Amino acid sequence: MLNRLSRPTALALCAAPVIALLAVAGFAPLPFSVAQPGPTTNVLGKSDGKPVIDISGAPTRPTEGKLRAVTIVATGPDASVHLGDVLDGWFAENRAVMPRDAVYPTGDSTKEVEQHNKQEMKGSQDAATEAALSYLGKPSKDIEVDLQLGDVGGPSAGLLFSLGIIDMLDGDGSGGDVTGGKSIAGTGTIDAKGKVGPVGGVSLKVQAADRDGATVFLVPKAECSDAKASAPKAMKLISVSTLKGTMTALTNMEKGSGAVPTC
Incomplete structure (x- = not known):
């Protein structure tokens, strides 16, 4: 003869595996990274006590204003991200949850990622220098x-970097x-011919720029919609695709005449 279980007892028994599963999920690491606005740096100023841009072989001029390079900060490839972190990131306006593979190549350690980023930075610096000197018609050998x-x-x-040079x-x-x-803040890769390319985390970078006092943000054209999603109404978003076009837009904005492509 079978004994009938009361309804509360039956519900408790059915719920137990679900509760156990949720408990495990809450502590299990997940394949995501959580990003947030990072620091900004004025490339016309100093970083760690040294000039961000140091030029020799040609006279330089004093500058006013600021050109702020913006960053995002993401949990590292070796860090454990749990369900609570993901939920917090999804519902927070100043955070973004991204697949870890979209932020870091699969299998890379923190050390390998740092080395990869340094190599990319070096290539970017060389291209930025070449693009700037080419725009000015100055010989790079001197x-x-x-x-x-x-x-x-x-x-x-x-x-x-190119604009700062x-x-x-x-x-x-x-x-x-x-x-x-x-x-002025902004983001975008650049090649030696002065073509501007898209980058990641633009909506977070706009927040970092606003936090640190920028009133204008330079946005790679393909990422205008991401920038508009988080930019305050007072911030001017300029859509850029080439170094020459960026310089023209900034000059026209200052003069108050001519085309200034905006998002």
Whole structure:
């Protein structure tokens, strides 16, 4: 003869495996990274007590305003991300949850990722220098440019490096500053021919720029929608695709005439 279980007892027995599963899921590491706005650095200033841009072989000019390279900070490839972290990231406006493989190559350790980012940064710096000197029509063999941004790696500061080099060597070409005295932030890779490419985490980078006082943000054209999603109404978003186009847009913005492509 079978004994009937009361309804509360039956529900408790059925719920037990679910509760156990949720408990395990809560502590199990998940294949995600959680990113948030990182620090910004004025490439016309200093980092770790040293000039971000150091130029020799040509006279430089004093600059005003700021060109802020922006970053994001993400949990490392060796870090454990749990269900609670993911849920917090999904519901927080200043965080983003991304597949770990989209942030770090599969199987890479923190040390390998750092080495990879340093190599990308070096390539980006070389391209930024070549693009800037080519824009100015100056021979690269006579001018040496040393770029450093502390522990920041990756290629996303390329556009800002090129603009900083141009500002220090020539300004806007008519005696003024590239920035027009403003605090301008931005992101974007750049190749030696001056083509600007997209990067990741733009919505978070816009938040970092706003936090640190930037009023203008330079956005790779393909990522305008991401920037608009988090930018305050007071921030001007300029859509960029080439170094020459960026310089034209900044000059026109300062003059108050001519085209300034915005997001």
